[in-house]
Amino acid sequence: MSVVVDRDTKLCVAGITGREGSFHTANNRRYGTNVVAGVTPGKGGQDADGVPVFNTFHAAVDATGANTAMIFVPPRFAADSILEAEDAGIETIVTITEGIPAHDELRVSAQLRRNPSVRLIGPNCPGVLSPGKANVGIIPAAFFREGNVGVVSRSGTLTYQIGNELAQHGLGNSSIVGIGGDPVPGSSFVDIIELFEADDETELIVMAGEIGGDAEEQAAGYISDSVSKPVVGYIAGFTAPPGKTMGHAGAIVSGSKGTAAAKAQALEAAGVRVGRTPTQVAEIAEELAGG
Amino acid sequence: MDLLEYQGKLLFARHGVPVPDGRPARTVEEALAGADAIGYPCVVKAQVQIGGRGKLGGIRVAHDRDEARDHATAILGMDIRGFTVHEVWVERASEIAAEYYASIVFDRSARAALAMLSTRGGMDIEQVAEEDPEAIAQLHVDPLIGFQDFHGRRLAFEAGVDGDLVRPVGELLARLYDAFIAEEAMLVEVNPLIVTPEREVRALDAKVTLDDNALFRHPDNAALRNPSGEDAQEQMARERGLTYVKLDGDIGILGNGAGLVMSTLDVVAQAGGRPANFLDAGGGSKAEAITSAVEVILSDPKVKAVLFNIFGGITRGDEVARGLIEAFHQVNPTVPFVVRLDGTNDEEGRRLLAEANLPNVHTAATMNEAAERVVALAREAMAEASA
Numbered sequence: 001m002s003v004v005v006d007r008d009t010k011l012c013v014a015g016i017t018g019r020e021g022s023f024h025t026a027n028n029r030r031y032g033t034n035v036v037a038g039v040t041p042g043k044g045g046q047d048a049d050g051v052p053v054f055n056t057f058h059a060a061v062d063a064t065g066a067n068t069a070m071i072f073v074p075p076r077f078a079a080d081s082i083l084e085a086e087d088a089g090i091e092t093i094v095t096i097t098e099g100i101p102a103h104d105e106l107r108v109s110a111q112l113r114r115n116p117s118v119r120l121i122g123p124n125c126p127g128v129l130s131p132g133k134a135n136v137g138i139i140p141a142a143f144f145r146e147g148n149v150g151v152v153s154r155s156g157t158l159t160y161q162i163g164n165e166l167a168q169h170g171l172g173n174s175s176i177v178g179i180g181g182d183p184v185p186g187s188s189f190v191d192i193i194e195l196f197e198a199d200d201e202t203e204l205i206v207m208a209g210e211i212g213g214d215a216e217e218q219a220a221g222y223i224s225d226s227v228s229k230p231v232v233g234y235i236a237g238f239t240a241p242p243g244k245t246m247g248h249a250g251a252i253v254s255g256s257k258g259t260a261a262a263k264a265q266a267l268e269a270a271g272v273r274v275g276r277t278p279t280q281v282a283e284i285a286e287e288l289a290g291g
Numbered sequence: 292m293d294l295l296e297y298q299g300k301l302l303f304a305r306h307g308v309p310v311p312d313g314r315p316a317r318t319v320e321e322a323l324a325g326a327d328a329i330g331y332p333c334v335v336k337a338q339v340q341i342g343g344r345g346k347l348g349g350i351r352v353a354h355d356r357d358e359a360r361d362h363a364t365a366i367l368g369m370d371i372r373g374f375t376v377h378e379v380w381v382e383r384a385s386e387i388a389a390e391y392y393a394s395i396v397f398d399r400s401a402r403a404a405l406a407m408l409s410t411r412g413g414m415d416i417e418q419v420a421e422e423d424p425e426a427i428a429q430l431h432v433d434p435l436i437g438f439q440d441f442h443g444r445r446l447a448f449e450a451g452v453d454g455d456l457v458r459p460v461g462e463l464l465a466r467l468y469d470a471f472i473a474e475e476a477m478l479v480e481v482n483p484l485i486v487t488p489e490r491e492v493r494a495l496d497a498k499v500t501l502d503d504n505a506l507f508r509h510p511d512n513a514a515l516r517n518p519s520g521e522d523a524q525e526q527m528a529r530e531r532g533l534t535y536v537k538l539d540g541d542i543g544i545l546g547n548g549a550g551l552v553m554s555t556l557d558v559v560a561q562a563g564g565r566p567a568n569f570l571d572a573g574g575g576s577k578a579e580a581i582t583s584a585v586e587v588i589l590s591d592p593k594v595k596a597v598l599f600n601i602f603g604g605i606t607r608g609d610e611v612a613r614g615l616i617e618a619f620h621q622v623n624p625t626v627p628f629v630v631r632l633d634g635t636n637d638e639e640g641r642r643l644l645a646e647a648n649l650p651n652v653h654t655a656a657t658m659n660e661a662a663e664r665v666v667a668l669a670r671e672a673m674a675e676a677s678a
Binding site: 075076099100101102103104106107109110111113126138139140142143153154155156157158159160161164181183184208210211212213214215218234236237238239240241244245246247248249250251255256260276277278279 | 397399400402403404417433434435472475477502503504505507508534536538546547548549550551552553554556557558559560561566569571602603604605606633634635657658659
């Protein structure tokens with residue numbers, strides 16, 4: 001097993017005819033992901049490198065049975081595209097787009113709460129990779145191999161850094177899930193850790209958080225109550241000054257809230273070992289995996 | 292994006308939130324014209340994005356024209372905790388019978404707008420929340436339903452607002468919510484929300500944070516940017532489309548991806564160094580973007596050494612190397628660089644750098660090694676400078 005995406009994934013890409021969308025769709029297909037459709041309004045009936053393009057998600061789902069969407073459209077159109085995918089009955093929606101207005105995310109989130117069978121990953125995320133099975137998004141698959149460590153992270157490149165260090169310590173991955181750096185992520189650490197806890201291929205969980213919000217604190221509470229598998233943590237942003245957005249829209253210390261120190265402390269209090277550097281995360285993971 | 296007080300008040304006024312009559316001014320003459328138009332007594336208030344201006348003499352009451360001139364002269368150009376005052380807001384003086392607090396906050400955790408009201412206004416609300424959480428009435432508003440009359444009534448009754456004020460305070464909260472939604476704000480806060488002896492409610496201060504990602508839909512708000520509150524490097528970086536945050540150390544940092552850059556700052560700090568900045572060159576950085584980023588980093592005179600930490604996913608190591616080589620041709624840096632390249636096309640990138648044989652460019656195999664190296668180089672540079 002693995003989580004979110006696997007060999008049963010039938011992917012439909014919104015924005016498949018765009019520059020970024022076509023490039024990464026080709027990468028995902030090369031990896032073996034089953035890309036069944038694309039959506040670009042006005043380009044229905046065409047094909048993109050052999051993938052049929054539809055005008056609407058509804059037409060794409062009817063014709064191909066797509067069960068997963070990847071959203072690659074520009075920020076101002078992204079919320080609309082997510083809601084269209086949901087309305088068409090797609091249950092897993094991976095949104096790569098960065099820069100979606102926060103109030104758009106709020107409306108999307110309010111709608112998805114009414115439809116709990118839908119899982120949104122992102123926005124502003126690198127996607128999900130289940131090594132050997134499927135890659136949906138922009139994660140460079142070459143740095144990861146099959147294994148038993150589930151990784152969940154708010155950041156893309158930091159995930160690659162940690163994944164690479166895990167590989168150097170001989171550890172592979174069940175799935176790597178980027179939940180994204182926006183203030184209103186579709187899936188939280190808790191949502192993904194719950195999946196890893198239930199996944200029989202995952203033996204160890206690595207979570208990489210950063211400043212801003214309280215998703216890490218919520219995860220700490222959940223882990224201490226409901227998780228039996230070992231968890232290794234990492235938090236980025238100990239040196240971030242308050243009131244400054246550090247690249248990700250969600251990475252901001254507001255007043256005294258959302259600091260790296262408070263998050264690390266909450267995780268440690270929940271029994272999570274927190275690495276101070278990506279290297280240390282891999283060392284702890286190796287120790288726990290060996291023990 | 293944070294607005295100045297007067298920008299927030301003008302925004303409030305557009306949405307029917309009552310504010311005292313006022314005029315913004317950049318010169319003493321403008322301030323006097325504003326004061327004359329409003330009448331006396333009036334208040335001259337420094338417009339800076341930092342708290343505590345009142346205690347430092349940035350808010351003064353003028354009873355006549357001479358006082359208004361003296362105050363405007365004193366406040367314009369004054370320094371408030373490192374921020375120079377370029378603008379004042381001249382406002383009709385208000386009589387205050389009571390001070391409340393009201394806000395609408397984008398609550399990330401609950402994924403909904405959070406409306407708050409308290410009769411203990413005029414002080415730091417985080418402190419009130421800590422000492423007496425019961426004193427703050429709060430509720431979440433579903434964005435698909437919006438702020439209803441009952442929300443306002445419930446907040447007003449639960450906060451213990453006087454009976455005759457329940458309706459006007461509820462009305463003000465509804466207008467505040469309108470402003471929050473229409474302008475796509477992350478925060479609209481009124482502290483204090485005053486009650487006058489005539490039993491009118493009014494926003495005596497305004498704190499507004501807008502969503503940067505939504506500014507494309509609000510060109511008028513986008514134009515409000517307050518460059519005086521921005522550091523020279525931050526302004527330069529923004530004009531070039533780079534994600535940059537100025538810090539107060541001496542080691543320039545460039546990386547790709549926000550999380551990795553934050554992590555790089557932390558690792559440098561753990562190695563005993565002090566980062567001068569956060570700079571995310573972004574995914575898929577091309578050579579020109581790297582050159583442009585190097586110029587921004589080096590425009591900070593405090594920078595003694597620079598660390599490049601790249602883990603290529605979409606970003607290609609050879610592109611980063613080309614950008615750095617080009618930057619050296621254009622900028623001719625005098626400080627040492629440490630470069631750590633990993634990921635996509637890393638070997639090609641390292642080969643290009645080795646071939647270019649740039650003066651004072653060191654390579655490191657890992658992030659930790661790179662951090663230690665750059666900290667040592669910055670120390671050497673400091674020692675040389677003081678020798």
